[in-house]
Amino acid sequence: MKTKLFALLLCLIFAVSGVAAAHADSVPYTVAQVESLCDGIVAFKAAESGDYSAQAWLDDGLCDAAGSTAEFYVIGLSQWGDFDCGAYEKALLSYLDTHEVYSASSRLKYALALSAAGSTNRYITDTADEAIGGMGLMSLIFGLHLLNNGYESRLYSTDGLVSEILSWQLSDGGWAVIGSNGDVDVTAMALQALAPHTYRSDVWNAVNAGVDLLSRLQQDSGAFKGMGVENCESTAQVLTALSDLGIDAQRDGRFVKNGHSVLDGMLQYRNSDGSFSHVGGGFNESATVQAFYSLVAYLRFQYGQGPLYVLDHAAHSIPEAPHENGGDQKHDSPFSQENGDYPQEQNSQSPSAKPNATQSATVSATQAGETVASTQPATVKPTYGGFQPAATADQEKVGRSATPDQAGSGGYKLYAVIGIISAGGVACLVLFLLKKRNKKNFIAVAVLAAAGVLFILLTNFQSAESYHEDVKEDGDFTVTMTIRCDTILGMEKKNRHIPDDGVILEETAFSVSEGETVFDVLIDAVKLYGVPVDNRGAQGAAYIAAINYLYEFDYGDLSGWMYRVNGRFPDVGCQSCFLSPGDKIEWLYTTDIGHDLD
Numbered sequence: 001m002k003t004k005l006f007a008l009l010l011c012l013i014f015a016v017s018g019v020a021a022a023h024a025d026s027v028p029y030t031v032a033q034v035e036s037l038c039d040g041i042v043a044f045k046a047a048e049s050g051d052y053s054a055q056a057w058l059d060d061g062l063c064d065a066a067g068s069t070a071e072f073y074v075i076g077l078s079q080w081g082d083f084d085c086g087a088y089e090k091a092l093l094s095y096l097d098t099h100e101v102y103s104a105s106s107r108l109k110y111a112l113a114l115s116a117a118g119s120t121n122r123y124i125t126d127t128a129d130e131a132i133g134g135m136g137l138m139s140l141i142f143g144l145h146l147l148n149n150g151y152e153s154r155l156y157s158t159d160g161l162v163s164e165i166l167s168w169q170l171s172d173g174g175w176a177v178i179g180s181n182g183d184v185d186v187t188a189m190a191l192q193a194l195a196p197h198t199y200r201s202d203v204w205n206a207v208n209a210g211v212d213l214l215s216r217l218q219q220d221s222g223a224f225k226g227m228g229v230e231n232c233e234s235t236a237q238v239l240t241a242l243s244d245l246g247i248d249a250q251r252d253g254r255f256v257k258n259g260h261s262v263l264d265g266m267l268q269y270r271n272s273d274g275s276f277s278h279v280g281g282g283f284n285e286s287a288t289v290q291a292f293y294s295l296v297a298y299l300r301f302q303y304g305q306g307p308l309y310v311l312d313h314a315a316h317s318i319p320e321a322p323h324e325n326g327g328d329q330k331h332d333s334p335f336s337q338e339n340g341d342y343p344q345e346q347n348s349q350s351p352s353a354k355p356n357a358t359q360s361a362t363v364s365a366t367q368a369g370e371t372v373a374s375t376q377p378a379t380v381k382p383t384y385g386g387f388q389p390a391a392t393a394d395q396e397k398v399g400r401s402a403t404p405d406q407a408g409s410g411g412y413k414l415y416a417v418i419g420i421i422s423a424g425g426v427a428c429l430v431l432f433l434l435k436k437r438n439k440k441n442f443i444a445v446a447v448l449a450a451a452g453v454l455f456i457l458l459t460n461f462q463s464a465e466s467y468h469e470d471v472k473e474d475g476d477f478t479v480t481m482t483i484r485c486d487t488i489l490g491m492e493k494k495n496r497h498i499p500d501d502g503v504i505l506e507e508t509a510f511s512v513s514e515g516e517t518v519f520d521v522l523i524d525a526v527k528l529y530g531v532p533v534d535n536r537g538a539q540g541a542a543y544i545a546a547i548n549y550l551y552e553f554d555y556g557d558l559s560g561w562m563y564r565v566n567g568r569f570p571d572v573g574c575q576s577c578f579l580s581p582g583d584k585i586e587w588l589y590t591t592d593i594g595h596d597l598d
Contacts (some may be wrong), residue, residue: 028250029263034295037267038080038273041292045073045282062333065142067095069285071113078116078313079300085117085313090449093121102132102491103556103591108142111527115149118313128153132161136595137177137186140165144193146556162197165190166206173209178569178594182213187238195244195307195429207245211254214238220258222265228572229541231279232269236294238262242306243297263298266291279541298581334405419537424449477581481521482507483531483547485589487596488555497549503549512579518563518576521585542575549550550589558559559591569594 029037042054054077062070064246067090071226077083092113101107111127128151132143141515144165147158156164168175174182175190191210197203218238219230228236236304239262242249249255249262269276275283276291297308305312427445486502510521510527519542525531534546543560545552552560563574564586570577579585588597 028261029267031299032092032110032329034299034302037270037274038292038295038299041276041288041295044076044274054081055083063087063091065108066091067099067288071109072289072293075116075308075311076262076289076296078118079293079305079308079311080296083343086249089114089117089119089441091346092117092530093119093123096123099494101556103558104131104139105142105558105592106556107131108139108146109557111146112142112149112309112311114198115146115151115314116311118315120315124315131157132156132339133164135556135558136594137165137168137175138189138593139191139594141169141189141193148193148196148309149306149311149314162200162203165193166202169206169209173213175210177592178597179571181571182210182217183226184214184217184234185237186225187213188234188241190240192237192244192307192309194322195241196310197243211242211245215254218219218255218257219265222255222262223268224259224262224265227543229279230265230574232266232276232284232435233278235262235266235292236270236287238288239266239294240297240308243294243301244309246301247543248301249298264515278543280324317421317446326445370458409479420449420452428509452517460500475516476512477512477523478509478586479508479512481505481525481577481585481587483587484527487589487591491555494554495549496549505529507584516574516579518565518570518577518579518585519573521579522574522587544574544587547587547589555591558593559589560593561587562590562594562597564589564597577582 042057046053046057046061051057051060058077064071070088071092074085076086078085092110096110102109107127108131111124111131114121117538124146128143128146131139132146133140140161141155143156144158144161147153147156147161151163160296163342165175168219170176170182172182174184176183176186176188191207191214194203198207206575218224221230222235223230223232224234224238225231238255238274239246239249242262244250247255251261255262260366266276269287271277271283273283278284278287278288293308300306300308311380325406342386424445428442431441431445482503483505484503485498488498489502506527508525508588509526510524512521522533522544525532532546532548533544534551536545537541547561550561562569563577565577565579566584590597
């Protein structure tokens with residue numbers, strides 16, 4: 001109990017500090033402040049698992065999450081400080097022994113996590129030999145991360161893989177899995193993988209074009225859009241890419257818009273408890289982990305270390321590449337650009353002088369002319385000695401947390417929570433009357449009840465019963481919609497709701513009014529045909545995490561729901577895609593962020 005109280009106290013300390021909230025737009029964050037932001041994320045996640053330090057979280061909570069949500073936290077931690085990842089390595093290998101992994105990109109993610117943990121297990125080399133390029137562009141990018149750490153593959157040489165990724169570059173300078181316009185997330189991730197190879201003139205030119213595109217796509221808030229909506233994850237990917245290329249995302253004039261830097265853009269999604277949201281609202285796992293490792297990437301840039309995915313603890317040595325285009329990639333980056341005078345960091349430590357675990361971090365923030373200083377014991381800070389991003393979330397912004405603004409009434413939740421708590425109370429009373437009063441029994445009941453409550457609160461299934469308004473009978477025109485998951489036919493069924501033929505809703509006509517969107521038609525399907533939908537986006541920015549109980553990530557890190565209109569994938573979210581007469585809507589389940597839907 002003391003452990004949990006201590007961890008919760010840490011979260012409160014970081015929340016009270018209000019580092020991000022107190023920051024003035026025009027003043028860059030100091031190294032100490034960025035360290036504190038990382039501390040806040042670790043404190044939040046450690047408290048969530050009942051752990052009291054980063055190492056305890058590695059040995060406990062992250063081991064429990066091995067194979068699901070742990071991998072990019074582990075990569076970030078291993079690149080941030082000196083930790084013992086032995087327990088996590090064993091947990092992940094145990095997961096891999098008992099689970100069939102279908103996705104090539106998932107295999108590469110696990111291989112990278114094992115490498116970051118210092119593992120020499122043959123799973124890493126087998127994956128390099130078997131999985132690179134197995135699921136399109138993203139598996140090429142993850143594969144290059146692996147080869148960048150000195151591993152070899154029978155499928156590609158490092159130079160050949162670099163050239164293959166360059167061949168995917170679009171005319172606007174970006175990269176995308178689908179479509180002819182560069183996608184922020186995919187472009188940033190391609191740049192992360194190419195960062196160690198800028199000594200090649202073709203890479204040099206490609207990277208410059210990609211950086212220029214990202215600069216053009218940055219919003220006035222400093223943030224970036226994905227699927228037509230500004231969000232934390234897209235911004236985190238850009239922060240990681242710029243840091244890997246030696247570009248200061250706070251001071252380079254190309255990435256300061258309307259007085260707001262990339263870091264400012266990302267930190268607008270920081271919650272008071274240290275976690276991050278997707279587009280606003282409560283904690284979001286995908287946003288929090290990507291914010292964490294992007295901050296680590298920025299710190300590595302500040303400390304003169306290598307790119308995020310050139311792993312410090314990889315068992316293979318990293319081949320040294322000639323820098324024909326000049327400059328050390330961190331402090332004399334050929335891609336950095338100084339435009340005018342930028343405010344200097346008010347940081348008491350030089351970039352090369354890292355604090356250790358016993359020191360306190362003094363955080364200064366400036367707002368409205370006042371300096372606010374808070375001294376915090378860096379209890380969860382590692383001793384410094386010193387991907388992606390789950391590919392998943394990186395592309396499709398998967399894993400959105402439910403917010404109070406979600407579509408659908410959600411009125412069932414109160415009654416469901418009351419029912420779960422009541423059932424827990426009855427179970428405890430029965431145990432008491434039967435004289436089975438061992439405290440472990442009561443703890444078990446409490447844990448089960450808490451898990452049930454969390455499941456209810458964090459999902460937002462919409463069904464016909466959740467709507468009280470009548471479905472309109474006459475609209476202005478007609479469109480059709482189908483819902484399919486035939487891409488997973490032949491794979492192991494994850495639940496009994498997956499149809500044998502992969503068709504959840506056959507092509508069906510819907511009456512639509514002027515100004516309605518793809519999302520509106522999907523909700524009509526909920527009302528008319530009882531198709532369960534889990535929407536985890538904020539108001540005006542719907543994100544469909546599940547249809548018919550088939551979830552994103554169920555079939556790998558790149559799996560989830562996408563939609564097409566008239567055979568094309570729009571570059572906006574479904575709640576921003578307005579319909580015209582005769583439009584043909586398709587909701588399709590993908591295992592490779594759309595590459596398998598061609």
